[in-house]
Amino acid sequence: MLKRLLNSDPILRILEVIDRRSENRMTEFGMLAQAFEFAKINGISGDYFEFGVWRGKTFCYARKMARRYRYGPVKFFAFDSFEGLPSVVNDRFEIWRAGQFACSSEEFRRILHRNGFSPNEYELISGFYDRSLNEELAARLQTQNVKASIIYIDCDLYESTVPVLDFILDFLQSGTILCFDDFYNYRGLPGYGEQRALAEFQARNSHVRLFPYMPYSPLGMSFIAGLGSEINAEMVG
Numbered sequence: 697m698l699k700r701l702l703n704s705d706p707i708l709r710i711l712e713v714i715d716r717r718s719e720n721r722m723t724e725f726g727m728l729a730q731a732f733e734f735a736k737i738n739g740i741s742g743d744y745f746e747f748g749v750w751r752g753k754t755f756c757y758a759r760k761m762a763r764r765y766r767y768g769p770v771k772f773f774a775f776d777s778f779e780g781l782p783s784v785v786n787d788r789f790e791i792w793r794a795g796q797f798a799c800s801s802e803e804f805r806r807i808l809h810r811n812g813f814s815p816n817e818y819e820l821i822s823g824f825y826d827r828s829l830n831e832e833l834a835a836r837l838q839t840q841n842v843k844a845s846i847i848y849i850d851c852d853l854y855e856s857t858v859p860v861l862d863f864i865l866d867f868l869q870s871g872t873i874l875c876f877d878d879f880y881n882y883r884g885l886p887g888y889g890e891q892r893a894l895a896e897f898q899a900r901n902s903h904v905r906l907f908p909y910m911p912y913s914p915l916g917m918s919f920i921a922g923l924g925s926e927i928n929a930e931m932v933g
Contacts, residue, residue: 703812708764724754724877725761727912728846731873732761734920735845740871742845747775747825747860748877750797752804754848756811770845772818775828775860778804781852782824789882797852825856829863843869849890850877857893865901872921873909879917 722730735742744762749755755774762770780798784790799807801822808818821828844867851857864874882888886895898906903924910918 722912728761731846732765736765736767742843743771745773746848748850749774749776752807775821777824825859848875857890861897868921875918880915
């Protein structure tokens with residue numbers, strides 16, 4: 697009874713308001729609320745991708761916000777090694793270690809079940825990204841006409857973020873929101889982590905524009921994607 701009450705729309709709305717106002721900052725919960733409301737208002741249909749799910753906190757937030765804003769249909773894709781972080785390159789600013797954030801896929805499924813997910817609402821893609829994010833997976837999702845409306849990237853490491861950005865290229869659409877959970881890690885220096893990976897991705901893909909949206913939490917930053925052909929059409933029009 698208490699669990700149903702805590703997951704009810706009125707309580708979620710109160711938590712969202714508290715999240716926006718407490719300490720004058722927005723956390724992951726509020727960021728996902730903004731993202732799903734943005735997609736709802738703008739009529740952007742698509743699915744939710746999350747890279748680096750650990751024990752499912754933000755993944756469960758995403759489902760709650762999709763329900764709160766009556767957004768859908770939407771499928772939730774969880775991409776993770778389920779073995780923790782891969783090998784970490786030693787650096788004076790490095791705070792992560794290999795194996796950190798491990799949670800087995802079996803335990804993750806149990807967590808989702810406890811939070812109300814039905815098996816047909818989500819899909820787990822297991823493995824380290826340099827192997828799991830392959831052409832076969834991309835082709836299968838493209839055959840299913842999958843597009844992403846919201847992508848949550850919590851990869852921590854530069855080496856993990858690079859294959860993620862290359863993989864999502866085919867699933868972006870104008871209006872896709874990308875949330876980078878650790879964008880300002882490594883003291884905010886642009887030559888490290890997710891920030892470096894994103895800069896290199898943009899240099900390789902000039903037809904994709906990423907417009908800054910909202911900072912959140914202590915390290916997070918979000919962007920709105922625009923595809924070059926559509927941006928140019930709007931400018932000409």
